[in-house]
Amino acid sequence: MAQEKKLVEAITSMSEDFAQWYTDVVVKADLIAYSSVKGCMIIKPDGYAIWENIQHELDRRFKETGVQNVYMPMFIPESLLQVEKDHVEGFAPEVAWVTHGGLSPLQERLCVRPTSETLFCDFYKDIIHSHRDLPKVYNQWCSVVRWEKETRPFLRSREFLWQEGHTAHATAEEAEARTVQMLNLYADFCEEVLAMPVVRGQKTEKEKFAGAEATYTIEALMHDGKALQSGTSHNFGQNFSKPFGIQYSDKNNQLQYVHQTSWGMTTRLIGAIIMVHGDDSGLVLPPRIAPxxxxxxxxxxxxxxxxxxxxxxxxxxxxxxxxxxxxxxxxxxxxxxxxxxxxxxxxxxxxxxxxxxxxxxxxxxxxxxxxxxxxxxxxxxxxELLETIQKDMFERAKAHRDSHIWDAHNYAEFTEIANNKPGFIRAMWCEDEACENKIKEDLAVTSRCMPFNDQEHISDVCACCGKPAKKLVYWGKAY
Amino acid sequence: MAQEKKLVEAITSMSEDFAQWYTDVVVKADLIAYSSVKGCMIIKPDGYAIWENIQHELDRRFKETGVQNVYMPMFIPESLLQVEKDHVEGFAPEVAWVTHGGLSPLQERLCVRPTSETLFCDFYKDIIHSHRDLPKVYNQWCSVVRWEKETRPFLRSREFLWQEGHTAHATAEEAEARTVQMLNLYADFCEEVLAMPVVRGQKTEKEKFAGAEATYTIEALMHDGKALQSGTSHNFGQNFSKPFGIQYSDKNNQLQYVHQTSWGMTTRLIGAIIMVHGDDSGLVLPPRIAPxxxxxxxxxxxxxxxxxxxxxxxxxxxxxxxxxxxxxxxxxxxxxxxxxxxxxxxxxxxxxxxxxxxxxxxxxxxxxxxxxxxxxxxxxxxxELLETIQKDMFERAKAHRDSHIWDAHNYAEFTEIANNKPGFIRAMWCEDEACENKIKEDLAVTSRCMPFNDQEHISDVCACCGKPAKKLVYWGKAY
Known part of the structure; x- marks a missing residue:
């Protein structure tokens, strides 16, 4: 009995210290080990087997929609990263730079890919000429590096595994349809396979991806009431195709710029599974993803x-x-x-x-x-029991999520909820970034998304500034 | 008809220029594209689908033998790379160095993994304590980087995809058995799935892996008569466990160093498929691996x-x-x-x-x-036809290989064959590295392996120096 006790005692309880509980579970359930490279983790067999199950099922769903897998280099020349202005501003501060190959300094620095838009654009520029070459619907499974200062296993690490889809289309409509299609694929995957309910919506201008015209997101609620961005899908319009010169001749022999999208999901999902379903005895895995x-x-x-x-x-x-x-x-x-x-x-x-x-x-x-x-x-x-568990886990997570959504009609309510009630805050917004900044500064709360499906008009005024309301927004503290 | 002609004319014929034929096929069959990163390739959908089929079948065979997949960081701190002396000497001249994270210089340089022995050792040191923790039979699928000067798609590129297995065992016998098991798994895979016959054998001291006690290899013969090392399996003995301090307490409570192995196969296999089976009309894919x-x-x-x-x-x-x-x-x-x-x-x-x-x-x-x-x-x-083709392709490749194996009994014969007859040269060797060096310098021929299965004694003397012969060796020009 001494043994059993030791194992159970080793986990901090959720209510005592949620962050410590998370770390304990990740380590004691044998999902990861810390490595000698600061901020990088070792994914152990049980952790990796979860990722393989995620990969297998996502990849199958991708291929059903016509996605083809490719592999791009892990390095991006500095000059290539700089072609799209917003993109380089977003990523340059957090990339790892390779400066030497063997014993010699490189002529041009290379960054280890933080994401591969620039590489795909450089590739598409070479292989897209005619409308017959479109669409291109490519994806890759790989690891990427972002030199984060604060790291946590699965949630934020300097290297992580993901898939990144990058597509090129003849028309804006087709690009938009693909952006939405992949977001819905992600949402269905989370709900059907990970038993994790998500809110589907659009990011505000402030929170969208560096270089995107629009970013769509799925947001899940963790057990502690914090939100986790679980997958994103971006419509770039022609923001990349113009600086990169990706043109095709249309049916009338006119040169046109392509319309592009990208979309990604990462090993972060494993963190989400832990924090949505886990309890004080450790991990609780949805049957469809359990090794x-x-x-x-x-x-x-x-x-x-x-x-x-x-x-x-x-x-x-x-x-x-x-x-x-x-x-x-x-x-x-x-x-x-x-x-x-x-x-x-x-x-x-x-x-x-x-x-x-x-x-x-x-x-x-x-x-x-x-x-x-x-x-x-x-x-x-x-x-039968596995099917029942899968279903019940989703329903329980959904009930938890739904009972942690709070409406705020003014800043007093907003503040009271942010300080006392963990969960999503639904509140109207004027579309002014100043309000997002104020809310973040005052309350450490960010806009998670403007939901697609329940754009109710719950008030006439912005919950922050009182000016006319334009959008319903889900707000929350987030990982 | 103009179209058809153009497509066919675009390939150089094998007999005219084999190297150019290879490059033409790789590009025209849409397997790769060149990238803006010198020496790194883009693997296009058809090329990547071949790799996925290889992965799927190899991974299945691995798991049947108890292999578990993990994921290790892509970076190795310089000090960690230096722990095993031979290993760092072998790899340091050809690694890419990360010196900056974001805007700040790193305290210690990190290399992008050229192979992960040192990371696995550092990991095993932490997780192996008792004989109950053994064996560890881990593998990872990832990309590695070696800063080669001359590169060719699939055959030698600065970044390539591979799997690397790393195991730790209680006894020397068990490590040796695993080394042989994986080499045989590789050989069976090549013959059964890629329809590519291979010679199984041991590398000489000169040609073995940096840090290994013994390296086993499978060597295939390409259509032009050059050899291609297609997979290797290394027995490290305690060469790594001693400097890294990987110890376990045995059943008598005595501390012992573990015995280790590693083994890998790479996207190079795709190059082998092309050069074993291809013809003047392009690629010929074995059915089991064809997308x-x-x-x-x-x-x-x-x-x-x-x-x-x-x-x-x-x-x-x-x-x-x-x-x-x-x-x-x-x-x-x-x-x-x-x-x-x-x-x-x-x-x-x-x-x-x-x-x-x-x-x-x-x-x-x-x-x-x-x-x-x-x-x-x-x-x-x-x-039925697919089965027949698979079988016939293997038989044809084997007949080609077998008709390009030449026996040399002295240096005159060796020289004559090396200069005029493409293929493997079978010749006795005295086990002196000086002969390997002379043969390499004179004839650009290297020792490929000391075969396991046909260690005939074809002569009493070394074909190079005339001293007493100890081993039969397969020699050849190689990729």
Missing amino acids: TQVIVIPIQQKKEGVLEKAAEVTERLGKTMRAKLDDSDKSPGWKFNEAEMRGIPVRVELGPKDIEAGKCVLVRRDTREKIECPLDQVETKVA | TQVIVIPIQQKKEGVLEKAAEVTERLGKTMRAKLDDSDKSPGWKFNEAEMRGIPVRVELGPKDIEAGKCVLVRRDTREKIECPLDQVETKVA
Whole structure:
């Protein structure tokens, strides 16, 4: 029992210190290790397996919409980064610079890509000539580097893994449609696969991507009431194609500039999964993304026939889901705690009495509910249970999110909510950046998005300055 | 017809200029584009899809042997790179150095990983304590950077994609077994999936990896008779664990140093596929790795019912293989040439007369053989044909390889072969590095490997110096 206690004690409780709880879970659930390179993390097998599952499912959905994968160099010459003015201003302060190759200084500095718009533009300029060459709908899976000062595993690290899609289109309408399509793909993925509800909307001018005409975003609410930007999709219009000279001849043989988009999701999503679903016993993984979906834990495994039966059950489960047997020599209690820490959706407990009675016990990670199950129905029962857990986890996260959305009609209400009620604040806004700046300075709250789907008019005036209201905005403290 | 001619004329013939033929194929088959970063390439959709197929199949085989994927930082602090003396000597002259993060100089330079032994050692030192923590069998898929002076697409580029496995074991025997296991996995993969025969053997001291105790290699023969090192597996013994201090307590509670291995394969394999199987019409892809395995090309597609039937056939094929329809408005001849250039294993020709007769024509890319096929059997016939092509491609490559292996018993024979007969040279060696150096200097020929499987004793003396022979060596000019 001493062992079990130690493992559980090792996690700070959420209510005591949410930030410390997060760090504890990330480390104790074996997702990452710190490396000797400051601000860069090592993604351990369980963490990486989650990322592989995310990749696999996202990539499948991308390809269904006609996306093709490519790979671009990891370096960007300084002169190339500088072609688009806003873009270089946004990124130059936080890039890593390569100045030497082997023993010799380089003629021109290269930055390690923080994002690859400039490389894709340079490429598209060479391969797009005619309307027949359009659209180009390319994506790459890679790592990028941003030299952040404050870092946290998954949420903000100097190097992170992501995908970045970059497209070129003949018309503004087609580019806009692709921008929206990918945002919706991201949102559906988060809701269906990560069991994480999101608000879909547009970023304000202040918060949009460096170089974009419009940035669309999905915003999720973490357990502590802070928002997390979980995916973005940008419409560049012709902001890049003009400085880069990406032109095609249209059907009338007229030269036109292309319209472009880009969109990305990152390993940050793993941080979101932790903070949306986790609890004081550790990680709680949505079944569709869990590296191990069900773990079989034998009780009194030294008794004759127990391990054999447990192995048989695991093998049967393994045919249709990701199943594992814990036959290590630890105590069952230790194994239960470890399975909970790692967030495995279902555990199967199986002892000599169960075997005699032809049954086993299924335990849900999310609710801890115990369910008796006839051994000969274990595959179908566990499969059903995984579906139920996936659905319930989404509903619970949605209920939590929905109960943490607060309407503010004036600055007094806004301030009171920001100081006392964690969650999203819905409030009208005049579209003046000065109000965003004031709110950020006073309350450390930023505009998350102007939602697409519930642009209600909840007040006639801006909640900050009292001038005529133009947009409903979701505000929040954010990661 | 002008179009078709242009496409074909665009490739230099192999016999005229093999190097130019290779470059032409790489570009015209749309595998890569050159980038604005010297020595770095852009991998285009068809090139990347080949890599994805390689990744998918290798990763599956890895996981069957218990490999777990992780992700390590892309940067290595200079002090960490320097811990193992031979290793830093081997790699320091060809790494890219990051000296600035954002606007500030770094306290310590970071190199962009050329390989990650040092990072894995630093990680293993922290996570390995007891014999229960062993073995560790980790792998990562990533890109690495080596600042080469002369570069060629896929074969030698400053940045390339690869996987690198790094393992730690309790005993020397276990490390040796893993080194051999992975080399055999690589060899089987090359032969079964890439249809490329390889020689399995050990590198000489001179040619082994910087820091390894032993390096095993697979060597393939390209169409021009040059060798290509296609995968390597290294046994480090305790060469890294001692300087890095990676110790575990064994069952008797004694501290022991771990035994380590590493093994890698790269995008270089795509270069090998091109140079083993390609011909004067372009790429020839083994079916198991081809992004498109069968392409349906309608003849007189404007005639009623032709496009519909072609689409229906493509859809039927698409259920069990990677099938595509070319319904573009190019001429059939142009489409045939394009499909050949891209190396698509089978094309299906389908015109109004075929449809009327209830048949189609299958054309093999590798032999150009045309086969009539009843339309209602097209799925099974194409599937069989793909298997046949895969098998025939391997047999043809093996016959070519085997007919380009020459035995040399003395230096006159060695010189004559090196100057006149492209291929591998089998010759005895005294194990003195001076002979390797002389052969390299005189003839630009290097020792490729000491083969595992045919260590015949073809002569009593070293073919270079005449001293007593110790090993049979495969020699060759190499990429």
